[in-house]
Amino acid sequence: MLSLAQRRLFRPPCGGHLRFFRMGKVAPSSENPSRNILKPVLFTGVVGSTCFVGASLWQYEGLRSKVIQRQDFSTLLQPRVRKTGTFRQHVNGWWNNLTEGQRIFVPILACNVAIFCAWQLPRLQPFMYRFFSADPAQRAVCWPMLLSTFSHQSAFHLATNMFVLHSFCSGAVASLGKEQFLGLYLTSGVVSSLVSHLYKVSTKFPGRSLGASGAIMAILGYVCTAHPDIRLSIIFLPQFNFTGEMAIKCLLLMDSVGMVLRWRFFDHAAHLGGALFGIFWAMYGQGLWMKREVLVTWWHNQRGVPSK
Secondary structure (H helix, E strand, O other): OOOOOOOEEEEEOOOOOEEEEEEEOOOOOOOOOOOHHHHHHHHHHHHHHHHHEEEEEHHHHHHHHHHHHHHHHHHOOOOOOOOOOOHOOOOOOOOOOOHHHHHHHHHHHHHHHHHHHHHHHHHHHHHHHHHOEEOOOOOOOHHHHHHHHEEEEEEHHHHHHHHHHHHHHHHHHHHHHHHHHHHHHHHHHHHHHHHHHHHHHHHHHOEEEOOOOHHHHHHHHHHHOOOOOOOEEEEOOEEEEEHHHHHHHHHHHHHHHHHHOOOOEEEEHHHHHHHHHHHHHHHHHHHHOOOOHHHHHHHHHHHHHOOO
C-alpha cells in the first residue's frame, strides 16, 4: 500500500524558547547559506562512499562467517543454547520469525522512535534543532543532513513515514539484500538532504527540514522502477490501485510542481532528490555494486583464508 511519505519544512518560533514549531518559511538568517555548499557536497560523497564500502565488507563478512560454520562440522552437531528467562525466549522467538526485511526495518524504526522521544524533551530541543534538522543557514550543515533522516517531531509524521517504509522494506531487501538496502537507504537520505540544501540556497528559500521521506522515496523509486508492474494502492482508499510506474511518475510530477510553485508544507526538493536517486540505483546500481569486487578481493587478502 502507498501513502504519502513526508519530509517537512518547518521553523522554530522566534526567540530563545524552542517549545513548538510552525510549518512555513524561516525568517532570514544573518548567516550566508551559500558559504557551505562545498562542505555538504563533500560530506555526501564521503557518506556514500562509506556506505558502499561498509555494505560490501558487511556482506563479505557474513559470507565468510557462513563458510567457517560449514567447515566446522562440530558446530552443526551442537544443540542450540536457549536464552535464559521467559522474556528473552519470547524476544528471541519473535526475532527469529521476522523476515530479513523486517529485521532491517526494526532497528530503523527504533532509531526514529528514540529520536522522536528526544524531541519531546524541552531541554534537548536546542540540541535537536541544531543537529537533527537540516537548514543551510545554520552553522552545522553536514551532520544534520544524515541525522535529520531519522528525525520526526510529530507522532503523525513518524507513523506515516514508518508505515510507508514498512510497506516497501521487505520487497526491497529481498531484491537488493540487506547490506545493499541499508547502504542505499543511508546514502539516499543524505543525497535528498543535499538536493534540498542546494534548492534552498539557489532559490533563497531557507527553512529547516526533517523526516525520513527522502530516503523512503529512494526505496519507493527503486521498487517502482525495478518492478514497474507492481500493484499499489492508497491507504484509506484501497479500492483504487495502480502500477508502480504510474505511482512514481505522479510523485515526480507533484514534487516538481511543488518546487516550482514553492509549496511549503513538504520538502519537495528532498522528495524529488530521493526518488531520482532510487531510480538511478534501479537502472545503474547493480553495475556499480558489481565493481566492489576489487575492494572485496583486497579485503579478503588482508583477512586471509578462513580457518576452522
